[in-house]
Amino acid sequence: MTKRSRLTRVVGVLALLAALAFLAGCGGGGNKSSSGSSGGSSNSGKTYPVLRVIWDAPDYMDPQLYYTVAAYQINNYVWSGLLGYKHAAGPAGAQLVPYLAESMPKISADGKDLKFTLRKNLHYSNGAAVKASDFKYSIERAFKMDSPGVGFFSAISGVSGANGFATTKKGHITGIITNDANRTIELKLDHPEGDILYILALEFAHVVPSGTPASDQSTHPIPSTGPYMVQSYQPNRGFTLVRNPHYNNQIPTEPSGNPDKVVGTIITDPVAAYQRVVSDKADYDFQPVPNDRLPEAQSKYKDQLRIYTNANTYYYALNNAIPPFNNINARKAVQMAIDPQAIISGVYGGLGRPTENFLPPGYPQYKKIDAWHFDLAKAKQLVQQSGTAGQTVDVYGPNEDPSKANTEYLAGQLTKIGYKPKLHLLSHAVYFQTIGNQATKAQAMFTDWYQDYPHPIDWFDTLLNGNRIAKIHNNNVGNVNVPSVNKEIEALKKITTLTPDVNNRWAKVDSDLMAKYATTVPYMNRSSTDFFGSKVDMSCYTFSVVLYWDWGLSCMK
Amino acid sequence: MISFVIRRLIGALLVLIAVSFITYLIFVKIPGGDPAFRIAGRTATAQNIEDIRQKLKLDAPFYEQYWAMMKSLFSGSLVSYSSQLNVVDQIKAGIPATFSLCIGAAIIWLFFGILVGIISAVTAGRWSDRVITVMALIGISLPVFWLGLMARYLFAQGHPFAFMPDGGYVPFTSNPWGWFTHLLMPWWVLAILFIGFYGRVLRSNILDTINEDYVRTAKAKGLPYKRVMVKHVLRNSLIPIVTLFGLDFAAVIGGSAILTETVFDLKGVGWYAAQAVQDLDLPPIMGVTIYATFFIVLFSVVVDLMYAWLDPRIRPT
Amino acid sequence: MATESTTDFTLDTAAALAAAEDEGAIEGKSPWYLAWRRLRRNYVALAFLFVFVAIVVLCLCAPLYAHHVAHTGPNTGHLGETFTRDGQQVPIVSKGGFQNGQFHAGGIPVGPQLWHAGGKYVLGADNQGRDVAVRLLYGGLNSLAIGIGSAVICTFFAMVFALLAGYYGGKTDWIISRFFDLIWAFPVLLLAIALGTALSINGFHHFGINIKSGSLWIPTLVISYVLIPYIGRPLRGQILSLREKEFIEAANSQGASSLRVMFSELLPNIASSILVFFTLIIANNILTEAGLSFLGAGVQPPSPSWGTMIADGQDRIATAPWLAIIPGIMIVLTVLSLNVFGDGLRDALDPRAKVRMEH
């Protein structure tokens, strides 16, 4: 059975704090490329022959297509964009630095024009030179392939609109002007976009050689620009990365990596994955240590285990549009019927932190909400008051553990407070499109969110703005629609400068939606594990908010 | 004989078409969601989805879709909805694991099944027969996935008795010993049910055959006991086993090992099928179904030929 | 299990016996009676029949047990709660999480309490704090309902098809045989999983039949459908050979209608095979159900079945092995009892018959 361990849908996981720095610094400028920090490029003496990792199945091994952590985390040393993240532990790792570009771009005053120059003597792993036009080709390729990432590029001139490249896929994107001789790339935007630099650091904007077929090339590795290249990839089985022979330290801002070779074995069964590492057949377990083995890992292999919590929130969506949860008392009752600690312990083996906020902690807009206390008796009473007792509730959730058990818990609690839940557990493959369809009439459901980018907009506007309720493909699955809050979100959306006042207003949105109107039931920020083999030198362990465990900086005892 | 083979092959082809069509209907009529949404991902634009719909001809009538899918399957260009991986390549990638598992298990179950059958038939009514009968019945009563779980738990997963590698498949070419040790448990787990079953079938076949007149004739000719047992009793008793074996082997190759592959995380064709079904991913399901049906049908032809070869009475003319 | 009668010479034992019978005996000894007489001597088979009946009765008592002993329902989770054992409060599922920045693993349910907790958690709890014993009994009900239900449906249709094919022969036989072939050619487990999964999403709403998703009817019907040829084929074979018997000609020559021949002449002769098949197919179906449920294509959560319980328990096998072991043992016990009894039944009904399920 597959264990989809990281339900993480990661579209460009941008790091929280880095983003804040960016937002505070407000566009432009950018720091000088910092010389490597902790691991940095000074890897002399720490190189070692092979790193054996157990990995989850990447969705694709094609930069214009992949968007899961499993792909991103391994490939960030393979293909690179004009910009990238600094390889540093903690929040410092969210800082953008020039990768293929010589330096951070020159941005025009109106913010609509960005100019890059490629570094000199850049080569692909096949020896071919990297040309400026390859960048343009790569972006266009994403469109031709209907890549899930194309939405990010809509601000570039010539993309949107009836005759835009997104629609026609003919000709070229007019907003990207390249000059191979001068190695320059100029980007013209229809309107200024605050996060454009982060978008350019996305894998969808990684540079591949012109002429790379506009179809999934996962199994025919595309030549890389980073320190490593994909030697082989067998879907669902494994991959091997080796050093890029033409690298020559061409991106000084990126460490050249310690292992000479990375052998990845794809094991989706977390128990088997864990067992491999325990028996020292592998050095790293990408899969979360299964609940079942956590006690053992924690006691027996304490030094090899690391636990982290990234920006995510797990919440139950309640359908605010239809009975019974169009009744605020009914929703409040659910809030009180849920015991976050019980879920975290029972379902996630303790790997999680309770929350009542929608925003994860760490955001400057975060202000801890303390409104609810687990109290079944009171919840039951509220249900009685609301007059919805005895109603049937269609509860939706994915059909795989732990989400399955989680959903069953929700259904169980609903029973306890006087509803008649009917459980619908679906394959993850169709889960979100099913609950995102109004016709489904889901009334209570499991869902979670990992940030796309670190802005409250990504949370409240995307997920809880009543104006954005759609018939299908609806992200506001709970149909949360509080007119006053909608108005506030719309207003806040227009404000680009995040002052403490603005942050407070966002925090109020959070508490209004979560506490006052009890629209949604957040309960947990989930934690995860990194588990290493006994030969790994844990003193080199580098965890960055963007790259997670930075394997290139790892070293062996 | 040749016309018989040709006839059977034509029949097999018709079965393949029928099976693929029915599979298609199951998954088109009983919806598993819109594949375009799936390919496009959660952040896709409407444009994206529209493009994908057109590419996959999702708006065309179902028979055209069916035809398009079959065409791309047989030209080897069919890709999955959830990962865009080439279905044929993925099936091919699963074949080494599946074949290793099935062939190894088949050898074990055939050998021990026959051994068990012979021993219990020869000692019919005695204690050894009783013990074997009970063991065989337990064997056929074990849910294979549970047995697999228990085996893994007891022998592989950090348990005091653990001495086997836990799950996964190691290609023979990369490490023959690893291949062997990784498959040892799955082989036995898959084989145990069949050992019990074959043992029982063979036992009763032998006991039936022993009472045949021609065995009495053989004895009356003065043939030694062993020769009577081997040349007359066993030879005739094994004919139904051959049929059984052919069909079972085909079924196992063609996906009956789903549970074993899943439990042991052996990424064979059965595992791939289970994934595909879980993802409600039609192209791989179609691919695997046709692959499996191909083997089942092929082996049923082979079984017919074998049967004819073994039993002159039904030799087709 | 029964003693193998290897002495089969030309002496006509039946005639010998008949002649020896008291001439005054009026009531004949029916084949069923003779079978019963043979079965009565097969203590092993009877013992296992008893085991099976005991399991069925136990499962039927599930509501009583849940209500009066365990005081909880099969789907009622008790995460975060405690229970009293020997006067002490014990968490049903151990607590975990971060305390003062330190991580503690949790989520381990309590193990079998036997009677230490006053009837609660006799067989322990699962990771959602549900009472395993209660789920085991309810799960048994579901597994047995599916096993027996699908056996009834499957055997019935197999019987009807076999009778039609075997009796009419010709085109009818051709069509039915091809239908069997077609199901046969499908990779059975794959077909069952595919059907089970596909149907579990929205249920089945065609041809005026409405089955909701999550209904037990889905696995029941899926299993009966895919196994029809397994019984249908051998039965058809039996009928084909019975049809050649002169007593069928005799019935025809008396002007018996087709229905009479099928139901009054043929059916009684395959009844014993059907009975044996029925017993064995229940066993087989329980196994199939468990496999389907294990893969998530059978009984849908939160309803328990032995297969889903094993599936749930497999993730906890190191810390809570009873979750997977106990339902597994129940399956083995049930299936084994049916197999042994079915075997004995076959020996008793027709000691020389080749009633055998094609596997």
Add this chain to the structure above:
Amino acid sequence: MAERLIEVKGLKVQFATEDGIVRAVDGVDFELSRGQVLGIVGESGSGKSVTAMTLLGLTRDRNTRFEGEVLYKGRNVLGMNEGELQEVRGNEMSMIFQDPMTSLNPVYSVGAQICEAIQIHERADKSTARRRAVDLLKQVGIPNADSRVDNYPHEFSGGMRQRAMIAMALACNPDVLIADEPTTALDVTIQAQIIELIDRLKDEFNSAVILITHDLGVVAEIADEIIVMYAGRVVERAQTRDLFYDPQMPYTWGLLGSIPRLDRPKQERLHSIKGTPPSLIRSPTGCKFRPRCPHAFDKCMEEPPLENRVETPGHLDRCWLSVAEKRQLRERTLSGEEAA
């Protein structure tokens, strides 16, 4: 006097079955010499086949008990171990069975099955054995024996199969050929062929023959001596002519009388033996034939011994009636005037 080949003394065979002990053979004595044809006649269940198979040790089984002796050339067959028995079977004594269809292994060619015996007993190589098999098939009258030798039993007709069986039985020049109802499953025309064949080959191979049948007509022509069996016992034993022309046992009369005779004017009614053969588990007290015998009287409650009661020596029977009475009574039976 010809060489004495077989001597059966007080043979009893009993099977333990679920329903009780079946006394299939209950005291049988006879001798067989070279060149002789012995007919054993009786209804189904009279123990004639069991007797024959016991001669070859084919009734050995865990559930079977034997008493008495079966001496083959002075050696007791019942006491032989498997190896010794195998030497005797096929080689010195061989047997042909009632149903040639089921008695030949369907998966081997006829030739292979004949060769098998030759190879085992004479340690002949394959080609020798095959040549001999072809010869044998020719001898039993199979046309195109050269090619038919490779045919499978199902490609033979019933008569040819029985010929092949005979060829197989004769493959190693046995001293004794036991034919257990060799013609029952065959047409009369074929029956005539087979009987004639056995008669001819007996001389060619210088064997003795035991011919088992339920039809006295079949053995009339070729048997030298006839044993009539009833309920596991010998009830009459005589030289063929004596048995036919001076039968002593009412049962024998019954058998003779029930055959519709082509050589006589059509009878109005056939004689028939009423009732059915007795149970071998709980057989009647006294004379076993008593319940079916129209001439039974008080004395029959005691079982008559098998004795010589007529002038002809060696003519034994088990009937309390005086010889004179018998001769008086039997004519009516034989001519069919006396109905059951």
Add this chain to the structure above:
Amino acid sequence: MGSFGMNQSNGGDPLLDVRNVKTYFPIRKGLLQREVAQVHAVDDVTLSVQEGETLGLVGESGCGKSTLGRTIVRLLEPTEGNVIFEGRDISKLGTRALRPLRRQMQMVFQDPYASLNPRKRVGSIIGTPLKIHGVDKSEQRQRVQELLETVGLSPEHYNRFPHEFSGGQRQRIGVARALALHPKLIVADEPVSALDVSIQSQMLNLLDDLQKELSLTYIFIAHDLGVVRHVSNRIAVMYLGKLVELSPAEELYQRPIMPYTEALLSAVPIPDPDLSHERERIVLQGDVPSPINPPSGCRFHPRCRYMTDICREVEPPLTSYGNGHLAACHHPLNVDKETLARATVSERYTPAEADEGAKPKTPAKGEAHPIPESG
């Protein structure tokens, strides 16, 4: 039984008239199950049976006698030709239309084991025809018990199962079943050949008695001429689907015309050692050829000791030698020149293409007496 002997000539409408009946079985092969050949099981047979008589039907296995019997009672549909029962053509009637006729014609089968449903009680087996034909329930039991008594079984056996009876008793049950509806015609298909001789005679006597009591008409199929002679008024000899000789019973035994009949007669064993030794045995060589591809001309020619060229080429017509004796042979036995001259090709019994020209001309040399007469 002689008292019942019906003379062929005294006419009247026959109870059963079989006219040029052919029953072929197709042999199908291939995916499309095309018909590639036919088994000529019954090939142009014409017969008639008078009420109250017994017609014996003899021949080796595979000669089509059972098929003819089954065709007559319409268990099989004739491929060509007509079966006329009591003046009504029944050869193409459907199941429903046949049902009332089923009361009139019944069959007794060969195998006492296979012909009784092992799962039914004797009462039910014999009662089934009564049930089918709507006899009142209360009457059924009484009638069944009467029938049991009629065939010599105890009415007490009503509730027994077939397996509790011996072969002979079972055959009696089969007869009782056939008699249940007071049929006029009974086709007995080898009713005694599976029985021991001692039991055979019981059955034969029973059938004889029943005929007398119930004025039945029999078609008695057997391969044993001794048995046939005992019960039959007339005897029809079949060979490879063809009727080759038809004669009053005694005449056939004294004066067989067809060499095949002669051979059949000579093969019957005689329980008399001296006579057996004396008589000349004509042992037929080989087996019956395949009915799929029957020999040309006279079908018996490959095994006939009187065979000449004409036999190979021309099919002999059934020729009437007077006294109701018909035979199809180019070289008739036991026929003097005069009889031969008087003989006529029987119109009724002969295939259409045969004419007077095909009439046999040369009698076989020598007289055949296959059956020696004992005192």
